[in-house]
Amino acid sequence: MGHGWEGVVLKLFRGKDFEFTVTGTEDVTEHYRRLHLTDGGMLALTGVHPTMWVRLWFDHAGKSHQRAYTLVNPDPDSGTFSLEFALHDGRASDWARKAAPGDTIEATLQGTGFETPEPQPSRLLAIGDAAALPALNSLLAALPGVPATIWFETQHAEDHDLDLRLDPALHELHRVERRASGAHLVDEVKAALPALVQDPADVYVWITCDTTTTRALASYVRKELNVPKHRVHALGYWRPEKR
Ligand SMILES: Cc1cc2nc3c(=O)[nH]c(=O)nc-3n(C[C@H](O)[C@H](O)[C@H](O)COP(=O)(O)OP(=O)(O)OC[C@H]3O[C@@H](n4cnc5c(N)ncnc54)[C@H](O)[C@@H]3O)c2cc1C
Missing domain, CATH: 3.40.50.80 (Nucleotide-binding domain of ferredoxin-NADP reductase (FNR) module)
Structure with a gap:
């Protein structure tokens, strides 16, 4: 799938692409849904840092749109993590509402990072x-x-x-x-x-x-x-x- 101009720009900044697969779903509340996924080899390559997030690609009317989501409990050993979606109107929310085991989603890793504040804050x-x-x-x-x-x-x-x-x-x-x-x-x-x-x-x-x-x-x-x-x-x- 081509990602249009947003994909090109991210590629220029050396984003890395992966495909995630849904393995399970949980409706936490009516407005919040957790998905469990395998990482397509991402975490072993990239490692993990606090507040790590990925750009997911969602198709809509033939176009591809990226939205950011944060990894929950990422585990490089098993190559798994979860994603939690606050649900509202929107392409990402629509995808998450319907997501079922076996569904896949493309992702780009670019822009995420974390610096531990030094010295430690009071x-x-x-x-x-x-x-x-x-x-x-x-x-x-x-x-x-x-x-x-x-x-x-x-x-x-x-x-x-x-x-x-x-x-x-x-x-x-x-x-x-x-x-x-x-x-x-x-x-x-x-x-x-x-x-x-x-x-x-x-x-x-x-x-x-x-x-x-x-x-x-x-x-x-x-x-x-x-x-x-x-x-x-x-x-x-x-x-x-x-x-
Ligand atoms: C670094 C980063 C990490 C993020 N991590 C997460 C995460 O782990 N989980 C998560 O749920 N979101 C996360 N977000 C927010 C998420 O990317 C946005 O909410 C995104 O707009 C959702 O896309 P959408 O296609 O569902 O809705 P859009 O098409 O972007 O918006 C559709 C409509 O929904 C409204 N809308 C969008 N987001 C919200 C919201 N959160 N609450 C209420 N109304 C909203 C918009 O105003 C618009 O009217 C993160 C954002 C960033 C920048």
Whole structure:
């Protein structure tokens, strides 16, 4: 299958292509589905890092579109991992809803990476939603012993049942209902952050919400709270309808 211009651009940047095969499915909630897959030899070649993600290729009306998804429990020895899909309107969600054992999907590995914050932060401040759940869980596992405050934006009542892998002794979770296209989350986080950021160079801030929310919070954290660039990871995970 050709990937059109997006594929060409990624190839120029030396993306690696693989084919994954679905081996099992789980409906975690009505709006969240987990697929188990084999990796087509990817992990043995590439290794694994925290919050690792791949670009999956979805066909729609004869065209191919890439969407990013985070690996859950990647295991290079068995060549397996899972993917978790927050379900909504969309090609990737449609594919995930119907996916069954034996189905295959093409993937490109390009752009993913992770740098462990050095020195170790005194506190992790992480903000995300269901699309970011796999990344948040991977991030928490990558920073053992680091106290964390997490804001998790929910779009459905069932999002409360989603499994954040928390250490109750270290991690504090705030679930915030998505209101005003994310503006409510921005307000909640802004109200709480100053008290948690005593020394801006000492914390690590992870922001992976929709693109508008991510931009607003990243700008606030860098400009108003003076957290240095290298202590902020901000990446919009999905593009919301225009406000
Ligand atoms: C590095 C990275 C890792 C990611 N990992 C994951 C992951 O592990 N699991 C996961 O579910 N998502 C993940 N995402 C987000 C995912 O790539 C996007 O949500 C993507 O837009 C979904 O594609 P789609 O074809 O289903 O919908 P699109 O065709 O992109 O969008 C269709 C409609 O759905 C809306 N929409 C898109 N995403 C969401 C959402 N999350 N919530 C509500 N509405 C939405 C759009 O505004 C649009 O109206 C990740 C994104 C990045 C950048």
